[in-house]
Amino acid sequence: MAGAISHEHFEHSKVVLTLNLDNSQPIELGAFVSAFTSLASDYRKGLENKGLDAEAKLYITEVRSGSIVADLMPVIATAFPVVAASVEQLGQAVDFVNTWADRLTKLKDGLVPEGLSKSELKTFTDAVQAVASDPNANQLLEAATFEDGKRKVKAAFKFTTSDARAIEKTIEGEFKRLEQQTEQTHERVLMYFTRSDIGNAPIEKRSGERAIISTISERDLPIMYASELAEEKIKHEIREPDENIYKKGFNVDVSVQFRGEKAIVYKVLAVHQVIDLPDE
Structure with missing residues (x-):
């Protein structure tokens, strides 16, 4: 100035x-x-x-x-x-x-x-x-x-x-x-974590974890789980001592919650596959 x-x-x-x-x-x-x-x-x-x-x-x-x-x-x-x-x-x-x-x-x-x-x-x-x-x-x-x-x-x-x-x-x-909050469902998108937590979270509540789905947004967003099955599949990978969750990708169905035009949270509906991400 x-x-x-x-x-x-x-x-x-x-x-x-x-x-x-x-x-x-x-x-x-x-x-x-x-x-x-x-x-x-x-x-x-x-x-x-x-x-x-x-x-x-x-x-x-x-x-x-x-x-x-x-x-x-x-x-x-x-x-x-x-x-x-x-x-x-x-x-x-x-x-x-x-x-x-x-x-x-x-x-x-x-x-x-x-x-x-x-x-x-x-x-x-x-x-x-x-x-x-x-x-x-x-x-x-x-x-x-x-x-x-x-x-x-x-x-x-x-x-x-x-x-x-x-x-x-x-x-x-x-x-x-x-x-106003709205939702959009995306099927079989690749999600990877930027913050993880080994503890369980109440279903339909934010878990404290954050993840990126680059086909939706380059920003990492909070996640929640729609079912115990979806949560358990991901938590298994997080809790496995020989695995690095940040080198894993998850093929998932998610419901993206929006406030206006801004995505604010990912709700994981289903986990189809876990893949190893290539080293950068």
């Missing part, structure tokens, strides 16, 4: 992101803070995802009845000359506003943009909270430059109370979907 923004940067920066929050009722403090900090956080994260060293500071520039205006002063670390750096900052600011607009518009229309994480969805919930909780509010985001002392808007996006509430509804539905 770049260092703190200097007074000189504030005076001479040619690019600014301005957020105007216009409410008909007093804004709850937490919602007010979230509206502005979520913007700064998402801006920084967007630039970091592009490999840019960036910083963004919020300055409250105007407070009047029913309206709060804040400037987000973007600074991108660059070895370019000042003019080129300003062009780079403007391009990034315009791109940010357009991306913000595209994502919020999709969420308003009931669509979840591809690739958004739960934390990113939470950022958008925070961003619209102040507007959604007011019966007649709107929020305006602008990317602007200062040329010859005049402010020129290069990109803008505005949403209203009804938009914000629709966005909240979409995100709430997505959170519920992500928490």
